[in-house]
Amino acid sequence: MILESNFVANLKQFAQYTGFANVTFGHIVMILIGLVFIYLAIKKDWEPLLLIPIGFGMIIGNIPLFPGMQVGIYEDGSVLNILYQGVRRGFYPPLIFLGIGAMTDFSALISNPKLLLVGAAAQFGIFAAYAGALALGFTPAEAGAIGIIGGADGPTAIFLSGKLAPDLIGAISVSAYSYMALVPVIQPPVMRLLTTKKERVIRMKPPRPVSQQEKIVFPIVGFLITAFIVPSGIPLLGMLFFGNLLKESGVTRRLAETARGPLNDIVVILIGVTVGCSTQADKFLQGKSIMIFALGAASFFVATFCGVLFCKIINLFLKEGNKLNPLIGNSGVSAVPDSARVSHVQGQKYDPTNFLLMHAMGPNVAGVIGSAVAAGILLGFLG
Amino acid sequence: MKRLFSVLLLTSLLLLSGRSFAQSAVDIRLNEVLVTNTSGLTDENGERCGWVELFNTAFGMVDVAGFYLTDDKSNPTKYMIPKGNTATVIPLRKYLILYADGNSQKGVFHINFTLDGCRNLYLYSTDGETLIDEIEIPAELAENKSFGRVKDGEGKHEPVGWSKKSLRKSSDDKKIDANGGFAVLDHPTPGYTNTTKAIVTKSEKMKEMDPWGGILAVTAMGVVFLCLIILYICFKNIGKRAVRKAEQEKAPKAQPVPVKGVTVTAEGGINEEVIAAIAIACHLYQNGDADPTVHDIESNVLTFNKDLLRNSPWGNKMLTIKQDPQIK
Numbered sequence: 010m011i012l013e014s015n016f017v018a019n020l021k022q023f024a025q026y027t028g029f030a031n032v033t034f035g036h037i038v039m040i041l042i043g044l045v046f047i048y049l050a051i052k053k054d055w056e057p058l059l060l061i062p063i064g065f066g067m068i069i070g071n072i073p074l075f076p077g078m079q080v081g082i083y084e085d086g087s088v089l090n091i092l093y094q095g096v097r098r099g100f101y102p103p104l105i106f107l108g109i110g111a112m113t114d115f116s117a118l119i120s121n122p123k124l125l126l127v128g129a130a131a132q133f134g135i136f137a138a139y140a141g142a143l144a145l146g147f148t149p150a151e152a153g154a155i156g157i158i159g160g161a162d163g164p165t166a167i168f169l170s171g172k173l174a175p176d177l178i179g180a181i182s183v184s185a186y187s188y189m190a191l192v193p194v195i196q197p198p199v200m201r202l203l204t205t206k207k208e209r210v211i212r213m214k215p216p217r218p219v220s221q222q223e224k225i226v227f228p229i230v231g232f233l234i235t236a237f238i239v240p241s242g243i244p245l246l247g248m249l250f251f252g253n254l255l256k257e258s259g260v261t262r263r264l265a266e267t268a269r270g271p272l273n274d275i276v277v278i279l280i281g282v283t284v285g286c287s288t289q290a291d292k293f294l295q296g297k298s299i300m301i302f303a304l305g306a307a308s309f310f311v312a313t314f315c316g317v318l319f320c321k322i323i324n325l326f327l328k329e330g331n332k333l334n335p336l337i338g339n340s341g342v343s344a345v346p347d348s349a350r351v352s353h354v355q356g357q358k359y360d361p362t363n364f365l366l367m368h369a370m371g372p373n374v375a376g377v378i379g380s381a382v383a384a385g386i387l388l389g390f391l392g
Numbered sequence: 393m394k395r396l397f398s399v400l401l402l403t404s405l406l407l408l409s410g411r412s413f414a415q416s417a418v419d420i421r422l423n424e425v426l427v428t429n430t431s432g433l434t435d436e437n438g439e440r441c442g443w444v445e446l447f448n449t450a451f452g453m454v455d456v457a458g459f460y461l462t463d464d465k466s467n468p469t470k471y472m473i474p475k476g477n478t479a480t481v482i483p484l485r486k487y488l489i490l491y492a493d494g495n496s497q498k499g500v501f502h503i504n505f506t507l508d509g510c511r512n513l514y515l516y517s518t519d520g521e522t523l524i525d526e527i528e529i530p531a532e533l534a535e536n537k538s539f540g541r542v543k544d545g546e547g548k549h550e551p552v553g554w555s556k557k558s559l560r561k562s563s564d565d566k567k568i569d570a571n572g573g574f575a576v577l578d579h580p581t582p583g584y585t586n587t588t589k590a591i592v593t594k595s596e597k598m599k600e601m602d603p604w605g606g607i608l609a610v611t612a613m614g615v616v617f618l619c620l621i622i623l624y625i626c627f628k629n630i631g632k633r634a635v636r637k638a639e640q641e642k643a644p645k646a647q648p649v650p651v652k653g654v655t656v657t658a659e660g661g662i663n664e665e666v667i668a669a670i671a672i673a674c675h676l677y678q679n680g681d682a683d684p685t686v687h688d689i690e691s692n693v694l695t696f697n698k699d700l701l702r703n704s705p706w707g708n709k710m711l712t713i714k715q716d717p718q719i720k
Contacts, residue, residue, distance in 0.1 A: 122627040129613075129620040136609035143605045150595035152605065173595075220634050223627075230626055235619050375620065382619050386612040391595045 031073035035290030043067030043285065049190070056190040056347075059163065059281055063186060066285015082286040093283045096178060099171040101280040102164035103248040108273025109164075109345070109377065110228070110252025111265045117371040119223050120216035123323065124368070127333070128375025130319030131341025132383045134159030134312025138304045139387075145300050150174055153387040155301055158185045159308025160380030161192070161344040165245060167284065169384045172392050179288040180298040184305035186284075192347045193354075195306070196339045199313040200355055203321070204335045209359040211334040213368045221259065228253040235382055241392065242385020249381060309342065316341035316372065333368075340369040343376035417517045419450035420459070421547075422527040423487065424540030426580050427507040431536050433489070433582045435502070441493035442507035445582055446515070448482040449545035455481045456488065458518035461503060463510040469520040471496065471504045485544075487583050530576065538580035543587060547573030 024030055046064030050057035069089075074081050082089040095101040118124055139156030147155060154170035154177055166185035170178045188195065232250035236243050255265040317338035324332045336356050340348040352369035424445040426432065434440050444461065448454045457480040462470035473480055473490070477500050482488050489501060496504040507513075507529070515525045529539050541547040577586060602608050 119627055119631065122624045122631065125620040125624045125627075126617070129617045132616050133613065136605065136612060140605035140609060143603065148595055149598040149602075149605075149608075150593070153595075217631075217635065218638075219631075220638070223630055223634050226630060227627065230630075231623055234622050234626065238615060238619050238622075378623075379616050379620060382616050383612060386615050390608055390612070391598060 026075045026078070028073040031075055033073065033290060035294045036071045036073050039071040039288060039290045039293060040068050042288075043071070056186065058277060059186050060190060062278055062281025063183065063285040066282040067288050068285075069282065070286030070289050081289070082283065083289065083292075089283065089286055092279055093287060095276075095279055096167055096182075096283050096287065097171055097175060099168045099244070101276050102168035102171075103244040104276045105164040105273060105280065106245050106248040106381070107252040108269045108276070110249040110254075111256045111269035112273075113249075113253060113256075113345070113374050113377070114370070115227050115253065115374055116219040116224065117216055117367050118374055119219045119227055121214075121368070121371055124333075124337075124371030125375040125378075126323065127316055127319055127338055127372035128341045128343075128377075128379045131312045131316035131338070131343075131372070131376055132160065132379045133315035134161075134308040134310075134342065135380070135383050135387075137311040138308035141304050141307060142300075145304070147297075147300075148174075150391045151177060153391045154178075154181055155304050156308065157181075157380070157384055157387065158188065158301075158305040159312045159342070160376070160383060161185070161189055161309065161312065161342040161348070162377060162380045163189060164280070165380050165384045167280065168245060169387060172388055176292070177297065177301065179284065179293050180295075180301045181305075182284045183288060183293075184302050187302075188305050188309050189344045189347065192309075192342075192344050193351050195309050196313045196342075196348065196351050197355055199310055200317055200336055200339050200351075203314065203317045206359065208321070208324075208335050209356065210363060211332050212360075212363055213334055213337075213365070214331060216367060216371075221257070224257040225254070225259075228257065231378065235378065239382050239385035239389065241389040242381050245381040245384060246378070249377065312342040313339045334363075334365055337365055337369040337372055341372040341376045341379070343373060343380050345373050345377060346370065348376075349373040417454075417522065418524055419448060419454055420456060420482070420515065420524055421447045421449055421541070421545045422513055422515055422525045423447035423544060424538050424577065424581065424586055425507065425513060425527060425529055426536070426538040426582070427510065427529060427533050428535035432580055435491045435493070436499060439493070441491050443492060443582055444490045444503070444507075444513065445540065446482065446488045446490065447541075447545050448484060448486055448488075451484050453481050453483050457481075459524070460516040460518075460520050461490065462514050462516070463505060463507070463512060465512070465514055468514065468516045468523075474500050489582050527574070533576060536580065538577045538582075539574065540577055540586050541573055542575050543573065544585050 028036075043064045043066070046060045046067065049055045050060035050064065070082055077084070079085075079087045080089070081087060082093050084090055135156045136159075137156075138159045139152045142152035142155040143149065150173040154166075154172075154174035157166050157169045158181060160166065163182065163186050167178065167182045170181040174181070228250035232246055235246050239246075252265070252268050255261045255268055315338075317335050319341075320333045320335040320338035324335070327333070334352075334356060337349075337352045340352045342348050349366060349369035349372075353364065353366040356363050356365035422444065424447075425442070427442045429440045429442055432440065433443060446456060456473050457475040457477065459473045460469045460471065461473065462468050464470055479500060480488070490503050491498070491501055492503045492505065492507045494504060494506040496502050511529055511531065513527045513529065514523060516522060517524050527539070533539055598608065
């Protein structure tokens with residue numbers, strides 16, 4: 010009899026530990042969002058390298074837990090918590106920047122350096138979202154973290170939100186990556202709105218060949234200039250330019266391949282899964298998250314708007330034959346290489362023989378530098 | 393000699409031990425005092441009374457058991473902090489609260505006098521003679537306001553001439569520094585630091601300076617543009633130089649010295665040797681029975697008896713080994 014009652018008590022206790030006993034409506038919603046991410050990645054091929062880890066991470070992070078079992082991502086000492094420290098303390102993003110540097114060819118930018126300015130103009134989106142977030146009642150630190158979504162750079166967004174608003178890291182990173190995946194949907198209407206048919210078929214001067222020496226000088230000079238002006242951006246800028254030097258030096262092929270290959274893949278897996286896990290229902294399903302998503306969308310629109318508009322303004326000062334096709338203005342928002350691809354695809358719609366991809370890569374990589382600089386400035390002012 | 397050494401060693405040890413005791417004793421401070429408590433800290437019984445906070449300024453633990461606290465200088469041993477309780481050990485840079493409810497039977501840290509009407513508090517060492525610290529409480533101290541050091545353990549309520557080297561046994565020549573480092577604290581902090589001034593973060597400062605974000609936006613965009621404009625100027629110039637250099641390299645050099653039996657075109661065009669080589673390569677390519685390995689079909693390059701290709705990277709170990717850099 011006693012044995013039987015003990016058995017029943019054990020079963021009852023076990024039942025309390027199961028996910029079924031602890032499930033809430035929020036958990037179900039978040040698991041469904043995770044499944045949608047996985048669906049979009051597999052079926053629509055939208056940023057699968059990010060959406061699959063984030064989507065599955067959402068499912069992992071939203072399995073209802075009995076508190077105190079030391080398995081949840083927010084429970085000190087759990088495995089997920091240890092892995093999450095890379096996001097929380099911000100050491101994954103610089104590693105990703107190392108990989109980005111090692112895989113980025115800055116030739117388009119070096120051959121036509123005025124494209125750097127297009128990359129700068131597109132950073133207006135960050136500060137529009139910052140002002141919007143302040144108006145909605147966020148603190149300046151939170152607003153800075155939200156604003157960086159407009160930089161369209163996932164690692165930068167994670168890095169800055171980890172420093173300025175750790176509580177919002179889940180919403181900010183998911184928002185940033187979602188809009189990066191949605192670049193082909195968000196940007197074209199703004200690009201068409203701001204350009205005439207004549208402007209869309211402008212043929213740009215083919216980029217000149219860039220010497221190896223210039224490619225080697227670029228990361229060194231680029232880092233020295235940007236880091237001396239914005240030292241708070243060193244983690245991101247340093248790794249970006251270091252990775253690029255590994256690539257361009259020509260004597261560290263193995264290191265460059267590791268940085269852009271296995272190392273980058275490992276960090277992408279860890280960052281994706283842990284960011285997904287961090288979106289636990291109780292922390293993610295809040296009114297703030299909805300506002301963050303709205304501000305993120307607005308910042309992408311503003312960034313695209315400013316990039317395209319800036320190209321048109323620059324064209325006023327350029328001679329015929331040197332003019333920029335304003336369709337490359339959108340690629341200043343980084344989101345490498347998706348936004349450059351959008352420029353190319355849009356350009357080909359109006360002139361199938363006009364290849365804008367290489368030209369668009371210029372502002373695209375300039376946007377990466379610009380958003381890292383902007384993140385450094387925000388960190389300097391608000392951190 | 394050995395004896396002298398032993399005496400010196402013993403003396404040093406004694407001096408050191410004495411010094412460490414002295415340092416431990418003198419490192420305790422009367423840090424904060426609250427006389428009338430109607431809405432603040434409660435004791436373990438949930439009752440409110442005045443309290444005294446001790447602070448250990450040392451970077452080591454100090455046991456205050458046996459120390460004396462009094463409001464009457466003529467009776468320095470009025471209240472002794474009980475011995476035999478580990479809770480009397482104050483860890484480094486930590487605090488101990490004594491409840492001044494006038495009933496020492498209530499617990500270890502309950503003082504046998506109250507602070508009502510109290511103007512001075514004295515802390516004596518275990519010998520009941522060595523004054524460690526004292527505090528003069530303002531007469532007009534309002535209820536629920538405390539009086540204490542603005543910065544923990546810092547202040548000049550010390551006997552003049554007091555130093556760690558010579559611990560005086562008399563407090564006659566003491567005086568209270570005009571600045572003191574003491575103040576009435578609007579927000580009592582029993583058991584916590586007295587530095588209650590809120591730390592203003594950069595974010596809070598920015599909220600005050602720039603509530604709508606306009607200044608930050610303009611400044612930050614200015615810096616982003618500045619960075620990228622400097623980069624633009626640098627690489628525009630570097631690019632110009634690179635183009636000039638490439639043009640110089642491309643420019644026709646001195647006429648090549650004709651090889652015996654080979655003529656050079658008058659226009660400085662392709663060397664006839666090269667033309668001959670291309671012709672032979674084409675001939676070999678079109679001739680079906682020629683060695684198919686001669687040409688690198690994959691890259692659409694016609695080659696003319698280039699020995700290296702016979703040793704493909706799969707077969708030639710030298711081609712797979714990284715060459716040492718050559719200093720030219």
